[in-house]
Amino acid sequence: MIDLVDVSKTFRTPGGEVHALDHVSLRVEPGEIFGIVGQSGAGKSTLIRTVNALEKPDSGTVTVDGAVISELKGKELREARRRAGMIFQHFNLLSSRTAQANVELALEIAGTSRADRRHRATEILELVGLSDRAGAYPAQLSGGQKQRVGIARALADNPSVLLSDEATSALDPETTRSVLDLIRRLSRELGLTVLLITHEMDVIKRICDSAALMEHGRILEHGPMDQLLTTPGSRLAAELFQLGELPPERGTTIIDVTFTKQTSSEPVIARLARDQGLDVAILGAAMETIHDGTQTGRTRLEIPAATGDQVEAALSYLRSQGLFVEVVR
Ligand SMILES: Nc1ncnc2c1ncn2[C@@H]1O[C@H](COP(=O)(O)OP(=O)(O)OP(=O)(O)O)[C@@H](O)[C@H]1O
């Protein structure tokens, strides 16, 4: 579990003060995959750096797995730091060491015996699917393989938290998907809590249970994915499932219908047209089929010029199907 309460951090630069974190409160539940998105300079890296104590907040507290990491020092701090492993955009592997030796290094620093290091590194490399490349140097590995070594190194010392700062940004889309799926699998198998930052909405859609949007050092929105998607006016929801521009005003009613955990959006729309006798037009749709085969996303529908009663009937019908409906115009 990760808990930030009222955390602030200001950097003093020649250009003036930068409020990198401005009263940030955030809670990541045990075993959850939590994604943070936001533009460059929003404070995402600073936030994650307070969680592994690379950055000390000016005020507020950061608790990781019961330890108030923002207030610890010396040996206690070093111990607490071991609760969180971190992966990076550019992998940060030592080029002079093999995959196996890179993973062992993390344990060397932790003071693990040579035999235990070897055993644990072999075990964790197998878990990330890299047993056959254990003797390879970073230069001999693909980007995806390098990140798997990065993940193995981060998890070698059995942390309860995995932190990821843009870990898939340097990878192509297919490799990104496989690394994300690996993170999800490990999170489920090992009960890992994952806090990741990304600028890619696809990353959030693919693996996150919850997400937050950051801007100018503040958290603007946060919550479980299905809750965010059904929050009227949510910016994260709009960015996750983009529906494009509205058509010119033509006397019609435009609604956004949010599907969460549906097997398909089509029958509902077809039935709306048939049962209500409305020629509904689909203006846009952004759907994602998630790992369990269900669909999540939004569809923008245009209901032709109709009486208020007909529109109301259509809205009630959709809501009776368990869908979240927002009248856009
Ligand atoms: N050590 C530092 N000294 C001075 N300013 C800093 C320092 N670290 C971060 N900042 C500033 O704090 C703000 C937040 O930086 P941060 O790296 O957390 O942003 P970010 O959201 O991770 O951005 P990006 O998406 O570009 O990685 C920025 O304005 C940055 O310039």
Ligand SMILES: [Mg+2]
């Ligand atoms: Mg950053």
